Amino acid sequence: MVITIIPGQMHHRIGSLLPDPGNEARFCQVFFVDQELQTRLQWATGLNGRLLEELQAMLHACNGYVCSLKSAVDLLRNDPQLQSAKVVINPDARPSGEHARRFNLPECSEVGILTDLDDTEGAAQTRRRDVILRLRGGGLQSICDTHRSYDPLEYVLLFPFGEDGWSIGLKQDRGITIMKYYAFMIQVRPGQFNSLHYGGRLFQQYLVDQAAKIESERLNYIRLHQKDLLSERLRGLRGALHANDGDPSEIDPMGIDIGNHVILTSSPRYRLERQQDAMAYVHAFGRPDLFLTMTCNPKWPEILAELLPGQTAVDRPDITARVFELKKKAFLDRLKSLFGDTLARVCALEYQKRGLPHVHALLWLAVKLKPDQYDAIISAELPDPVADADLHKLVAENLLHGPCGMQLNPAASCMENGACSKRYPREFQAVTMIQEDGYPHYRRRSTEMGGFSVTKVAKLRGGHKANFTFDNRWVVPYCPALLREFRCHLNVEICATVKAIKYVVKYITKGSDIVPLVLYKFRNRFKQCFSLCIATLYHILYLLLDSVSLDLLCYCILFPNWKSP
Structure with a gap:
């Protein structure tokens, strides 16, 4: 599930923060951090009402998705608990052995995305940043982030006509990977209008969201292809031994690449x-x-x-x-x-x-x-x-x-x-x-x-x-x-x-930025933790806009002689 916070608005927040008995937690995996949230919320009252009406009319006329979805106003009116949760970023809580500057608070206005660092199979399931939608008929619909409808449903103003985004089918039919697709989408082309470049903060959210999607799919590939990767390493080892008549002491470890060396630059x-x-x-x-x-x-x-x-x-x-x-x-x-x-x-x-x-x-x-x-x-x-x-x-x-x-x-x-x-x-x-x-x-x-x-x-x-x-x-x-x-x-x-x-x-070489956070809930004038496990500090990877942009543009992030897998 996605929890998205952009100045003045909240999207796709539905359901409980705690899982039902017997179910695994599938919430709070992705947050967008904005340190100017309170100031921006005050600015929301100054929006041009007539312009908003024109945009709404345009979307109802041109976007087929809009007619069947419940608006954000309905969500806030029907569920007041959406405003009762608070995320507290604590720069002082750091695990021993980690570089202190990885946990500093943001010092400027920027949009970040928070992703769980745990790479276990269970965490891979909860990392799915589905778009949760409430239909006007009262039902719920979950759209996977690799579904073709993810982009037009999540970024309605960037895709007012409901244009489809990347899907698994594009990779299977045309060999277009997620990175290739979104690198294509953000390019500047003379004489062609690109609504993404006019999106401002929404464009920034779009970039970090797609970068998180790319990294999630990379991790998912590694998780699902463990046997293939291990067998490739085994074949490389057998070939090396055969070339040296079975004597492992004669193998030059610096001259032979045993198997596929798959390591993420953020790891x-x-x-x-x-x-x-x-x-x-x-x-x-x-x-x-x-x-x-x-x-x-x-x-x-x-x-x-x-x-x-x-x-x-x-x-x-x-x-x-x-x-x-x-x-x-x-x-x-x-x-x-x-x-x-x-x-x-x-x-x-x-x-x-x-x-x-x-x-x-x-x-x-x-x-x-x-x-x-x-x-x-x-x-x-x-x-x-x-x-x-x-x-x-x-x-x-x-x-x-x-x-x-x-x-x-x-x-x-x-x-x-x-x-x-x-x-x-x-x-x-x-x-x-x-x-x-x-x-x-x-x-x-x-x-x-x-x-x-x-x-x-x-x-x-x-x-x-x-x-x-x-x-x-x-x-x-x-x-x-x-x-x-x-x-x-x-x-x-x-x-x-x-x-x-x-x-x-x-x-x-200290690594990617990390934001420690703790969840609290305000109830009856006092603060209490949901539970011990939720109040525990989760060390979350912080993906930044410029590193995201370089990654999408296929530039190497660290050490120019190293090639990305």
């Missing part, structure tokens, strides 16, 4: 293998030389040029994902021409709940950097606003941290235990130095030492905005040459010792 197993690969590079080549992070800039001209009138980058995650993929490739190619040949490179794309994708890269250079070269490559200072106005503006717009701190802004997202987790503001430094903690302390000159500052509007204590003067203590380290070219948040750090390497490797 912990996949991330663990990538982490082990990265640590193998450390074993072979020692510490990496550079750690770089490039974040998507929603103001890139390539993105703005493709937006429809009135849209922002948030409305078009498909455009954002495509432009960022091209920028990422150009960024990785530029590293070689800028820093020379590399012995190894580890890259990972991250789609945290901060709204924009970013790529992490670890580089092992063939020619090691020397301490006297650090200042020529990396800067942690504001440039001269007169001599280099363009670079000064780029740093001021993209590479200033904070302000944060108990006195300036204790509510900043970087604050932990009363201090900035990123250790800002840094101390002034006359020269770059490598400290015992393994992190370089870059040159950060005060205005008295010849440094520069910039005054701009910033969020301060209490949430109010005011002018704040940033000096070099607040500058995030960057490479001037890369910043000029890519014009976005682009952090570059020196990896001076092996001490910091394991943290960096684990950070960039």
Whole structure:
């Protein structure tokens, strides 16, 4: 069953949260998270009533499904319990052994989908995100998410004529998989109107819903084809033994692929293998030389040029994902021409709940950097606003941290235990130095030492905005040459010792975002849990729009040399 929450409305919520005696639970498998829900609900009263009437009349005239379905107004009027349940997202409840940042609350406006991580056969049954419909005649109808009617019934405004969506028949008759179909659906075609691109938040819901459907079908395939996958591995092992006269000691495990290696990129197993690969590079080549992070800039001209009138980058995650993929490739190619040949490179794309994708890269250079070269490559200072106005503006717009701190802004997202987790503001430094903690302390000159500052509007204590003067203590380290070219948040750090390497490797391979949640019900002015099992924290996979868009566009999510099965 689907529980969908979109600003100002709720869809397909029916039945009990607890299963009947003797039945398995089949509810609460999918949620759409919107942190602005309360604000958006207040806006619902300002909708254009005449426009809604015209839309309703159009749907009744053009959409055959609408005439036989009970409207959302009837559902809310007949079942007041729809508003009695509450989902509480708790960022502090984390299991031991998991990376803390996987459980952070969303920090921006975005739509997410929550999917149970359990891959057992029972969980696979409850993962079916059926559309539950109430007919005007009083009956109930359940449409599987792989049924051709799923899309027009779930997204009536996106498909006002009731056009059919993907179904199993398309794959059987024409070989069109779910991914191929939805990658086709979201494309921009000159001269052709695509209602999806005008859907706004509904388009975002559509993307994450289809991505969850794709991953669910992948897991379902693996579950139903265990015998085939295991027999393929057995045949590979027999062939390897036969090639070596039955002596297993002569088999080269690195040169033979035994069976089909089917691993989902969102699984912990996949991330663990990538982490082990990265640590193998450390074993072979020692510490990496550079750690770089490039974040998507929603103001890139390539993105703005493709937006429809009135849209922002948030409305078009498909455009954002495509432009960022091209920028990422150009960024990785530029590293070689800028820093020379590399012995190894580890890259990972991250789609945290901060709204924009970013790529992490670890580089092992063939020619090691020397301490006297650090200042020529990396800067942690504001440039001269007169001599280099363009670079000064780029740093001021993209590479200033904070302000944060108990006195300036204790509510900043970087604050932990009363201090900035990123250790800002840094101390002034006359020269770059490598400290015992393994992190370089870059040159950060005060205005008295010849440094520069910039005054701009910033969020301060209490949430109010005011002018704040940033000096070099607040500058995030960057490479001037890369910043000029890519014009976005682009952090570059020196990896001076092996001490910091394991943290960096684990950070960039920590895995997909997770949202812990607990269900409560309000009754008679007090709060009580439904039951012990429901009140237990469920660790739920959080699928983000940009990662969903890249996946639908068939781009690799982690490590460019790895191919998706």
